[in-house]
Amino acid sequence: MLIPNTNIWHSRMQNIDALLTASSHDRNEVYYLATVCQVGIDPLLISISPNPEYPICAAIDASGYFAVNFLADNQGPLVARCIALPHTCPDKVAALGLRCECTEHGTPMLLDCIQSLEVRVERAWNCGDHRTYIGSMTARMVHEVFRRTRPHRFGGGTSRARELIKRVLCQTRIYDLLMVARGWLRPPVDIREGTQRYIPTLSQRGSAHMDQESLTSNAVSRVSNRGREVPGICLIGCGWWGGVHALALKRQGARIRRYFASRQIEQARDFARRFDGEAAFDDIDSALADPGVNAVVIALPHHLHAPIAELALAAGKHVLVEKPMATSVEEGERLVRFAESSGLCLAVAEEYRLSPSVQRAHAMIQQGLLGRINVVQLGSAGTFRPTQAWKNSHAAMGGGVLMDVGVHYIDILRLWFGEPDLVWSTRPPQINDCLEGEDTILVTLRFANGPVANLVVSWSSHRSPEAPNVEIIGELGSLQIRFNNRYLFHSAPLPDGHWAHQLRRNLPWRVLRRVDKLLPKAQRQHIGIHSDDLIGSAALIDDFVQAIAGGKVPCVSGAEGLQDLKIVHAAYQALESGQPVSLSRPAVLSNCKLPVK
Amino acid sequence: MRRNSSPYLLHAVIDNGVALVTSAFNGRCNVMTASFFAESSHIPVLVRVAIAPSCLTHDLIVRRGWFGLSLLSEGQEELALSCGSISGRELSKFESLGLRYHLSDHCVPLLPDCLTTSECRVIEQTALADHTLFTGEIVTSFRQSTISYRKTLLVSDLVDYLKA
Numbered sequence: 206m207l208i209p210n211t212n213i214w215h216s217r218m219q220n221i222d223a224l225l226t227a228s229s230h231d232r233n234e235v236y237y238l239a240t241v242c243q244v245g246i247d248p249l250l251i252s253i254s255p256n257p258e259y260p261i262c263a264a265i266d267a268s269g270y271f272a273v274n275f276l277a278d279n280q281g282p283l284v285a286r287c288i289a290l291p292h293t294c295p296d297k298v299a300a301l302g303l304r305c306e307c308t309e310h311g312t313p314m315l316l317d318c319i320q321s322l323e324v325r326v327e328r329a330w331n332c333g334d335h336r337t338y339i340g341s342m343t344a345r346m347v348h349e350v351f352r353r354t355r356p357h358r359f360g361g362g363t364s365r366a367r368e369l370i371k372r373v374l375c376q377t378r379i380y381d382l383l384m385v386a387r388g389w390l391r392p393p394v395d396i397r398e399g400t401q402r403y404i405p406t407l408s409q410r411g412s413a414h415m416d417q418e419s420l421t422s423n424a425v426s427r428v429s430n431r432g433r434e435v436p437g438i439c440l441i442g443c444g445w446w447g448g449v450h451a452l453a454l455k456r457q458g459a460r461i462r463r464y465f466a467s468r469q470i471e472q473a474r475d476f477a478r479r480f481d482g483e484a485a486f487d488d489i490d491s492a493l494a495d496p497g498v499n500a501v502v503i504a505l506p507h508h509l510h511a512p513i514a515e516l517a518l519a520a521g522k523h524v525l526v527e528k529p530m531a532t533s534v535e536e537g538e539r540l541v542r543f544a545e546s547s548g549l550c551l552a553v554a555e556e557y558r559l560s561p562s563v564q565r566a567h568a569m570i571q572q573g574l575l576g577r578i579n580v581v582q583l584g585s586a587g588t589f590r591p592t593q594a595w596k597n598s599h600a601a602m603g604g605g606v607l608m609d610v611g612v613h614y615i616d617i618l619r620l621w622f623g624e625p626d627l628v629w630s631t632r633p634p635q636i637n638d639c640l641e642g643e644d645t646i647l648v649t650l651r652f653a654n655g656p657v658a659n660l661v662v663s664w665s666s667h668r669s670p671e672a673p674n675v676e677i678i679g680e681l682g683s684l685q686i687r688f689n690n691r692y693l694f695h696s697a698p699l700p701d702g703h704w705a706h707q708l709r710r711n712l713p714w715r716v717l718r719r720v721d722k723l724l725p726k727a728q729r730q731h732i733g734i735h736s737d738d739l740i741g742s743a744a745l746i747d748d749f750v751q752a753i754a755g756g757k758v759p760c761v762s763g764a765e766g767l768q769d770l771k772i773v774h775a776a777y778q779a780l781e782s783g784q785p786v787s788l789s790r791p792a793v794l795s796n797c798k799l800p801v802k
Numbered sequence: 803m804r805r806n807s808s809p810y811l812l813h814a815v816i817d818n819g820v821a822l823v824t825s826a827f828n829g830r831c832n833v834m835t836a837s838f839f840a841e842s843s844h845i846p847v848l849v850r851v852a853i854a855p856s857c858l859t860h861d862l863i864v865r866r867g868w869f870g871l872s873l874l875s876e877g878q879e880e881l882a883l884s885c886g887s888i889s890g891r892e893l894s895k896f897e898s899l900g901l902r903y904h905l906s907d908h909c910v911p912l913l914p915d916c917l918t919t920s921e922c923r924v925i926e927q928t929a930l931a932d933h934t935l936f937t938g939e940i941v942t943s944f945r946q947s948t949i950s951y952r953k954t955l956l957v958s959d960l961v962d963y964l965k966a
Contacts, residue, residue, distance in 0.1 A: 207914055208950075210943035216918045217873045217945075218841040218849050220819035220954050242840035244852035245933050246813045252850065252935070254842045275817065322815065332926070332937060333843020337850070339930065345815065356817045358953065372951040381947050396943050400844050564907075571866070571909040573829030654828075755846040757925035757939065 206381045211399035219359040222284055225255060226298070226305070226313045227271040229264035233305070233313045235297035236261035237287040239359040240335070241273050249342045251324045257336040260292055265326060265338060272308075272323045274315040276357040284357065308344055319351040333755055436753050437497040439464035439522075441489060441513060442504035443472045446527070450502050450554075453746035455480040461750055466492040489513060493520040500550070500753050502746075503527055506595040507603050511536040514551070518543055523550040523753045525745075528612050529773065530766040532603025537770045541763040550752045552759035553766025555616040559741035559748060561734045562686045562693055563617055566677060569684060569695075570621055576681030577655060578622070583614050583675040584661035586645075586668035590637060597639050605642025608773055611662040616761065616769045617675070618650060618658050624768070625650040625658075629785040630776040636665035648776045688740055693732040699725060814838075819954040820882050823851060824870035824903065824911040825862035831903070831911050833895050834859045835886030837957050838933065839871060847940045849922060852933040858890040863936055867924045868908050871938075872916035875952035879963040882955060906942065917952060918945045 210216050219239035227234050236255055244252045251273060255261055265271045276283065286301055294300050298313060305313040314321040324340035331337075374380040394402070438461050440450055447467075454463050466486040467473040473485035486492040492501070493516060500523035503513050511531035514524045524544070530553045531537035544551035557563055569575060595601035602608055607630075618625070630648040637644040645663035652658070673685035673694070682697035699705055705724045709717060738744055745760075752759040775786040818837045825832055838852035851871060853860045863869045874882050884899050896903055896911070903911040912919045922938030 206947045207919075207944040208947050210918060210920070210945055213841060213844055213847050213940070215945055216849075216920050216940060216943040217819070217954055218839070218871075218920075220956065221817055240840045240842070241816060242818050242850070242852070243814060243816045243838050244850075244935050245930050247932055249813075249815060250852075250930055250933075251816070252840065252852075254840065254850075273816075319817075320815075328928075332850075333848045334845050335843045335848075337842055337937075339928075339935070342815070356956065356958065358956075368951065375948055375951045378948070380950070384947060396940055397845070397847050400847050568905075568907050568909050571826065571828065572905055751846065755843075755848075755925075755939075757846070 206378075206384070208381075208384045209393050210396055211393050212396060212402075213400045214360070216396070222276050222280075222357040222359055224274045224276065224283075224287060224303075224315060224318070225253060225261055225271055226274060226315060227261055227264040227268055228307070228311050228313055229267040232264070233296060233298045234259075234261040234264040235287060235290070235301060235303070237284055238273070244339060245341075250327070250339055251322060251342055252337060252339045253324075254332065254335040254337045256334070257331060262336055266329070268311065269326050270308075270310045270312040270323060270343070271326070271338065271340070272312045272314050272321050274318040274321045277319050277351045277354040278357050279354070280318070280357050306346075310343070314344070314346050316348065319348060319354060319356060321346040321348075331756060435460065435462055436499040436750065437462040437464060437483070437495075438500045438502060438750070438753075439466055439486070439492045439495075439498045440476065440502045440504065441466045441492060441517075442527075443467035443469075443476045444504065447476070447504040449742050450504055450746065451476050451480040453743045454502070456743050457746060457750055460754075462497060464492060464495065464498055489516065493517055493522060498522060500524065500749070502554075502749070504554075506593075506601050507608065508532050508595070508601045511540050514540055515543055518547045518549050518551065521547075521549065523552075523749075525552045525554055525749045525759075526766075527554045528616075528766065529603060529608055529770050530763065531770060532600075532608075534767070534771055534774050537763075537767045541767050544763050550749075550759060551763035552749050552752060553761045553763060553769070554745055555613060555761040555766065555769065556741040556745035557613045557688070558616055558620050558761055559744035560688065560739060561736045561741070562688060562690075562739070563620065563741070565693060565732065565734065566675070566684055566686060567621055570677070570679075574682065574695075575677060575679030575684060578677055578679045579656060580678045581618065581621075581656055581658040581675065582678070583618075583658065584663075585610060585674055586661065586663040586666040588667055589664040591640065591664075597641060599641035602642050604773065604777060605640060605646065606644055606662045606664045607646045607648065607776060608642065610664075611646065611648065611660055611776075612769050612773050614660050614662070614675075615648075615650070615772050616765070618652070618660075619765075619768065619772075621677075622652040622656055622658075623654060624652070624788065625772065626653045626788055627651040627785050628772060628775045628779055628788060630780045631783075632780060640664070643780070646776070646780070650772070691734045691739070693734070695730045695732055697728045697730075699728060814957045817956050817958045819956060820874050820960060821851075822870075822872045822874065822882075822885055822913060822916060823853065823859055823863075824872065824913065825859050825866060825868070826905065826909050826911055827862045827866040830862065831894070831896055831905075832858045832862055832890035833885050833901065833903075833911065833913075834890065835882050842937055848925070848937055849920070849940060850935055850937045852930065852935045854933050860934060863924060864927070864934075866909065868910045869922050869924065869936065869938060870906075870910045870912050870919060871922055872913040872919040874955040875917040875949050876955055876959060877949075877952065878916070878955055879960055882960055883964075908941070912944070914944075914946060916946060917949055917954060918943060920944075 225236040225238045304316040323344035326340040328339045463482045465473040465476040470487035477485040503526045644665040648660040675686040685694040842848040920943035926937040928935040
């Protein structure tokens, strides 16, 4: 039986015990470590991830070297003594009764262990609540005395009697019953929450040490120095759509502190009151100057997105900017470059990508349940007359309905099928003359790996409320998505031996004509969506909070948002020229970020 | 040694645990043996695994953004050696080895017969000299109750097994 793991230690990622040593200012630091691994063969690279709150990290940063000393099976008591040692102990090597030899770089290598590896630090960055170092091996000392000894395993202190009892329980399946019973009594938590329960103090410790460290260590990328304290997020723009973000921010509870900024201070105060805000601001400068604000969510008219995002990045704040991230490609490129050089997080609010429907459809496409995808029909239509003046202005919008609504669908298509290689678009005559941008547009995108997508978005047409927003048509079936439904509709051909096929083959034509409409024509299935977050707005904020607090790259990074924007502009170019536009592959698309040495 | 082994075995200087890394993209699944992995962080729950860019698994992880990490236990030496000595580009290891798996919602092959099996979302990838370091957040993780009393398979166990 598979039992959910409720903390990191259940997953057995820690295997071998070692003592990490480093020297700084004639002081030898020792740290117990079970998170070491090799990460390269030529050159031979070693990686460790100690807790940055221990003085070993300062010693490694200062000296640029460390040694990993692997312990033997019978050195369990040494592990216990090392863990119990106070951080401030001036000479840990002596306190533990260890013998060591220093290398030419001054790194202490222990003599009483299986082997010691000296490593020169090549890269270092903070990763979650630990700090990852990667370095090349400069010296290796294998101790002959311990050659035939087994290594000391993580958690190796378990007694033989306890091991035997567990073995009997597992083999007789009593362990399964115990786990089921425990699940009834105490519902299992996910691995993140369960781990957090074990180390409640870790997440509550201040970030002062980390911040100081990030300022002093030039070996660490700012990308990874995202604060570990409760982050403060300020929503800039308290309009109608700002309310959706505010609700999602409120759902984060105590994980974040909330601030609100609006030109109309009453509006900001109202948001602060309704969504548990700590403060309200009536201008952006004072919001960006507040030291409690670590990040901003920008929900403003389109033409303000890029300038305000740049201001926020310049003030050292992480940014989640509404789509489109800018009104022009040049502006978007400048913003992405600026974010990269600042080392701060730039995310774009393409929440549909995170909606459970889109994610489920993505999994089904990946699993091949629809076969090879041929065509995707998608879009939305309604009789919508913008009341905000800026939405009618082409300059402020950067376009029309495609820039405002269609960009979401383009982002979803890129998630599912990668980059399109050809874009073409056309439009009917304008109905809404107040709107400077287009009120209806049809965009056709061809993807390099096969499918062709037809996107129709309109603010001047009525469409059946039952019509799906997305229909993915593949060789083995089709899938329909309506974003306000709690299910996906999957349709597939009846299998060859199905009774309906047999009836159709065997019944006389006169009879079949009458009963054919009663016979099933396809396998139909409603696939339930068990989430209230139908458009992914809560998941978007959750992803952003993880990005700024945990150092992960957001799902829709600035580079991804920029690529969406480029495709929208290519569609406009095709509209103007009447010719399809060929798209080159993006230079920067991946979410990878390389730590700066 | 009885057979050619993967570089992870021949060039390993650290006696780490042995795991199977799984990945899938566009209906193609693969599994490979790895010992270059470790835990990276508690909160969030992060692990890192280094994979050579020439591996099929590397391509699949880069494209999909997710991977599975399944720890092997003592007694699974044959499985570790089999998955580490043939390439997924040549044949489907799942089929040829009769390896049971089920796809998670995020299309990650999870291996129910391993000691533990975890589903990880890639949050960072770092290009190193001859490997790429994938840092992943463990989203879900399971352990197999029938073998959870066993110890993790180590590289030295594999070496001993080959010498025997």
